Amino acid sequence: MQHYSVAVIPGDGIGPEVMQEGLKVLEAIENIHGGLRFACDQFDWNCNYYLRHGRMMPENGLNILKDYDVILLGSIGAKEVPDHISVWELILPIRRAFQQYVNLRPIKLLRGLESPLRNKGYEDLDFVVVRENTEGEYSNMGGRLHEGTPYELAVQNNVFTRHGIERVVKYAYSLAKRRRKKRVTAATKSNGINHSMPFWDEIVKEIATEHPEIETNVYHIDALSAYFITKPEEFDVVVASNLFGDILTDLGAAIGGGLGLAPSGNINPERIYPSMFEPIHGSAPDIAGKGIANPIAQIWSISLMLEHLQQMEMSQLILQGIEEVLCEGKVRTADLGGNASTIEMGEEITKRILREH
Amino acid sequence: MQHYSVAVIPGDGIGPEVMQEGLKVLEAIENIHGGLRFACDQFDWNCNYYLRHGRMMPENGLNILKDYDVILLGSIGAKEVPDHISVWELILPIRRAFQQYVNLRPIKLLRGLESPLRNKGYEDLDFVVVRENTEGEYSNMGGRLHEGTPYELAVQNNVFTRHGIERVVKYAYSLAKRRRKKRVTAATKSNGINHSMPFWDEIVKEIATEHPEIETNVYHIDALSAYFITKPEEFDVVVASNLFGDILTDLGAAIGGGLGLAPSGNINPERIYPSMFEPIHGSAPDIAGKGIANPIAQIWSISLMLEHLQQMEMSQLILQGIEEVLCEGKVRTADLGGNASTIEMGEEITKRILREH
């Protein structure tokens, strides 16, 4: 019997709604496999918690999480709490404290769905973005001067370290080796951003040289964003800084059929600390509480989690279940043009997974 | 008789090829209007010039340009010269020295073309991005430490000033007032970038409050990029920082039918200094010299230039000429699925403009 401990943070808005469906799927996996057990502990750390306690999680929150095998997150953010608090006191500290320096985001059009791109099918949309997840543009360093005067200014430091760039770029290459196209595309902007990005390019070049069997392309982020639209079939592994990866993956989610679908893994490749799995989408306050959110991003994130736990077969089973439901097309949430509820969608996928076996 | 002096910098790669067609159109406009004269002086400032002289333009280059009414640029960049030199010694100094703090970029699907977005037609794709063009993420401030060691790091400072943000956001609102939808969408990332972007948001909010007749939406850049794909019809005037505007406009060009089409104006709204008009696309070394580049972005940039010079009718005439050629569909360059040369395309548009009158 293989036991895993899972820290579950449903979060805000639609987070708890989609998490509920995710956990049903996880239970289904236990039933099917027989030899897997997930011990899930729920934590109510979110914006409500903040309003009650003045902090997003307890002082020893990271310490509590540290001992879990993995973390499952729903989504964080509410109107009453500024984003830069909810994010900077929960998501980002977890990503950093646990050295989840790889944010792994598959961009993949699932079978049964149509891309908003006219001429692209699921053969064209199947790559993965490796986003740097701990430094760069989200550095927390900087401040303001001359506040309240016409001369007021803000400085934000982007901080890129050799260590930080090397480890994520190396990860991208190791991933590309295991994939079919054997191609790494690096996002840069060294023509406009003239200190950090040339540094990034140099390190990419060094690591590319060590991997002659992998094809390397380097594009400026502006052009690369356009290529996501015009030639997504070119990509295999895309590696990008924290901000660029953030932008590219929302864009990727859009061309891949929608933000309600896209999953992500915040990975600590050394497995010293827990990795965290969460939908790319936010807490969507506009539809929260209505029971109509699409739970697929959350469920797919659980598939990624199982992949991380090297339960490949179970991971695939979930993805298959999702694709079957989408192909059948009867049960769909509003974002996919249907009128199924979050629960109906979650249960349909769960049923598929259970029958599948 | 109205005289305008135009500094023409064809630049590198396909720049001179598309510029040649642009200048034919400008001549056609002189013929049609009768009362307009453009005195064009050409400057060979480009990467070749750099290889010969060790600089992208003469020491007094900016001083020379200063006295022109407008500047027309082709594109800059060649393999032999690092981008951060060609750009930082030509385009960026011009944008800054002449306080061209608005980079105006229409995102518009021209009639006769199809968007790569499945369900979007030309009624859905018609907005404008106002990009901050002088500060922010392209600050040139920063550097490296511990070079050549494993501890090496680079810091890049994003510098945002109240003055710099205010003027571009005000411009966006003044533009929105003159448009149909009366809507400003501001790009931010204040959830992840916690000094500069909250500052940006505050100023947007202040200025929004002064314009209750304009609807204001603020989206994080990741979500906004996705919305360019999923709901472009929502946008009217999008205002963004230097980097975000750069990314959004390449993305906008892609959904608007291609990078070969999209124009831009680097505007000094106070008209103290010359404004500069250039295609969004780069020098495209891969197709340079083949005579197959699409000249439309350059020609459309001239239309923008005429708009800036308050020659509205002539500006419209050019856009009509372009759209007629596209609607007819016989003469198209390779990027639009045809096999016309740059010259054929340029001449076809010129003919249309001349007959149009």
Ligand SMILES: CC(C)[C@H](C(=O)O)[C@@H](O)C(=O)O
């Ligand atoms: C050449 C480059 C620095 C430039 C920019 O990013 O400003 C270009 O991409 C543009 O958009 O005009």
Ligand SMILES: CC(C)[C@H](C(=O)O)[C@@H](O)C(=O)O
């Ligand atoms: C909440 C926000 C800071 C976060 C990010 O930008 O990292 C989110 O957009 C994401 O992509 O996970």
